[in-house]
Amino acid sequence: MSAILRPWQSGASGDAEALAEVYERADDALLSNIPDDRTIGGAQTWLETITDAEAAGDLCARAMIIDDGDRSGRRILGNVMASGIERRHSSAWISYWSVAEARGQGLVSAALRSLVDLLHDELGIYRLELGYRVNNPASAAVARNAGFIVEGREREKLLYDGFRYDTEVCARLSGDPRHRGPRIPFDPPR
Secondary structure (H helix, E strand, C coil): CCEEEECCCCCCCCCHHHHHHHHHHCCHHHHCCCCCCCCHHHHHHHHHHHHHHHHCCCCEEEEEEECCCCCCCCCEEEEEEEEEEECCCCEEEEEEEECHHHCCCCHHHHHHHHHHHHHHHHCCCCEEEEEEECCCHHHHHHHHHCCCEEEEEEEEEEEECCEEEEEEEEEEECCCCCCCCCCCCECCCC
């Protein structure tokens, strides 16, 4: 499966319909990573929030989509994002998700490596942080495969469906060794 990364698009010709389709097909692994309002209106609201925050310099998000060759495809595979971009201390919080069909192929790791390169090299963000539930080995593998290092555990940090989960907190610094694995190209090219 070939993929590209591109900015999310809001508005009339944007990604709302395709994103609502992702919401409709979401499995349990994806449900905790997407908004509660999973309608087309909810998708449009999320997209407007993301594109507005990106325009303000507070966020950097890229949709991972199928590369169909003619660049017209809207089949969304996932998202990689840096939110809470803080300029004074040069840090950001990383998150990612993917649809079930994109998992287990290294696509999310490759997308995250591409985003890490963009954040460190072009946006000059020094420290990238993320956290994942300790019962989510797939998310842990994505983080590790993008060069994130575990810094600690936050006990019972997250609450889902009445259960509390520990998280492992990771970070990577701009001077940390880069993972040599593949990257997903950006469209439009940087």
